[in-house]
Amino acid sequence: MTTATFRDRRIVVAAIASTVALGLAACGGDDGSEASVDAPDKLTYLVNAENGNIPPVLEDMAQGVCAEQNEVLPLEISSIPQAELDAQIQLLVGQDALPVMFAAGGTPEEGAKLWEAGKLVDFEKELEELGVLDLIEPGAISTIKNLYGGAFNFLPFQYNVEGIFYNKAYFADNGLDEPQTWDDLMAAAETFAAQGITPFAASGEQGWPITRLLSGYIYRSLGPDALQKVADGEAKLTDPEYVEAAAQIASLGENGYLGENVASLDYDSAQNEFLTGNAAMFYMGTWALTAINDPEQNQIGVDNVGFMPFPAVEGGAGSIDQYPSNVGLPSTFGSGTFTSEVGDWTKCITENFGEMSLRDQNTISGFKVVNDVPGLPPLTQEVQEIIATTSDTVLWMEALFNAKAGQDSSHNAALLVTGEMSPEDFMSMLQTDLDAG
The missing domain is CATH 3.40.190.10 (Periplasmic binding protein-like II)
Structure with missing residues (x-):
């Protein structure tokens, strides 16, 4: 990267930050409560380009176990380099144009700010109403709360102890x-x-x-x-x-x-x-x-x-x-587009992502695996048991x-x-x- 390019990018990011500061201040609210909801026509998802695990699983789900939800809200995934993710999310916040679903920025502090501004879904509330809160590992919830302002406001698509x-x-x-x-x-x-x-x-x-x-x-x-x-x-x-x-x-x-x-x-x-x-x-x-x-x-x-x-x-x-x-770079849903149709997608993800990620990508998530996945090495099974029995985590x-x-x-x-x-x-x-x- 040339010096001029780097300087220009800093100017752009500074301008974005100023816009976001005004936008977040205008939003008000500090409890993650949801404002008016706009009905989306797609399940748009912005994810960091380096993540090769989550998109393939979601795409498989859209064609399989979540096909019904995908028929109503087609999954549309876009990506951006992780180094640019914070600035892009901040820009979209300032434009009131957050995607339905998006990956966290690089620092937990930025995610906590979005929560305080009322921009994120309260998954403790929404998943309870959908009847699937018990399908999230307690340790993953504990980790997310420790990272993002004390609330369960991101989903653990990846989870590691x-x-x-x-x-x-x-x-x-x-x-x-x-x-x-x-x-x-x-x-x-x-x-x-x-x-x-x-x-x-x-x-x-x-x-x-x-x-x-x-x-x-x-x-x-x-x-x-x-x-x-x-x-x-x-x-x-x-x-x-x-x-x-x-x-x-x-x-x-x-x-x-x-x-x-x-x-x-x-x-x-x-x-x-x-x-x-x-x-x-x-x-x-x-x-x-x-x-x-x-x-x-x-x-x-x-x-x-x-x-x-x-x-x-x-x-x-x-x-x-x-x-x-840690929960890797977790993803969340915007509170301004969380309709009942988006809730249906969220429920399907919660019910199926853990098993499909483990089976297809050999990665452990914070979603519980309800069914046995054959062929897992003993150490992987041991780690799964540790995750399932851990409720109090540290960072x-x-x-x-x-x-x-x-x-x-x-x-x-x-x-x-x-x-x-x-x-x-x-x-x-x-x-x-x-x-x-």
């Missing part, structure tokens, strides 16, 4: 049980390191796989609201207990538990370290099941991969069953950060674990970003 994938054989060969506490985890890491096995594969190039470990420790030690308190200004990342969490993660690098090349490893390389047996553990979201279930990538065998939650911290306020989770490190803090967190995570940046300096940098707004 996060934890530690581990090599069962390495644990069994050393007489190690699945770690229940941080101390247990560190003892296992010491055992593997002594044998020349990298305890944890992690990408320092991406950075966020390291900060996921940091937020995991924060949640277990300080409780599930620890980062919400920071977002609300009730606590600071520079408080001693938060800095201590950063010091614990820094110690992973200091002790050699992340391997010698953590700073230069990208995501795929880190994943490969685990799947080829060079590393004993790999903290990641359950989207990694795609690679784990692929025999060409997984050289240790799918039956040799276990999955465990981030362990408890002794004396901590968090619980081991509070899984970090990830940068979920409630502003853009600058999110970027600095990921870009400097490797420096934290290589000793080039102290825990105090790392957390101070992020807090400065947050204070700047």
Whole structure:
């Protein structure tokens, strides 16, 4: 992108933001209540172009299980690069021209603003009236509420929990049980390191796989609201207990538990370290099941991969069953076009998307799978059971950060674990970003 093009785009986005600010202010309302409803003649859906999973499933549903709904409101999908999605949605809001259905923007804060302006459907209300609210996994609802202003206002077309994938054989060969506490985890890491096995594969190039470990420790030690308190200004990342969490993660690098090349490893390389047996553990979201279930990538065998939650911290306020989770880039319906016909489509999606996504795309969503899907690998079934029994979730490190803090967190995570940046300096940098707004 040339400098001139980038400058022009910034001007356009700034103009859009000004228009949206006026538009949202004019809308008023802060409870997601619906204003007058315009009847659409199509089920228009704006989605990020990078998403190759959701559109094919919806298209199959339109030709199959939802054909009746599609006859009334034909599905019409359009896409836009994710980097441009926020600006496009803001422009459409300012023009009062939101599509019937659309993907969330890049930051949860923008989705929360749309909710406060009364632009989004209250799915807790609408799905209850449609009789299908119980077909949404409680954990997915919890995650969406944590992200988008406390309301169930987006649908979980994708849903992942996060934890530690581990090599069962390495644990069994050393007489190690699945770690229940941080101390247990560190003892296992010491055992593997002594044998020349990298305890944890992690990408320092991406950075966020390291900060996921940091937020995991924060949640277990300080409780599930620890980062919400920071977002609300009730606590600071520079408080001693938060800095201590950063010091614990820094110690992973200091002790050699992340391997010698953590700073230069990208995501795929880190994943490969685990799947080829060079590393004993790999903290990641359950989207990694795609690679784990692929025999060409997984050289240790799918039956040799276990999955465990981030362990408890002794004396901590968090619980081991509070899984970090995310809903990818979720989608929603505009309140201004949510007619009974759109409701019929929504009901059909809720009843069928979970099963069809799992069967056709091998992806897990936050929609319950009512019928058995044959041929699922055991680990995928185990993850499904975890999702089905999880109701209280937490977020990830940068979920409630502003853009600058999110970027600095990921870009400097490797420096934290290589000793080039102290825990105090790392957390101070992020807090400065947050204070700047």
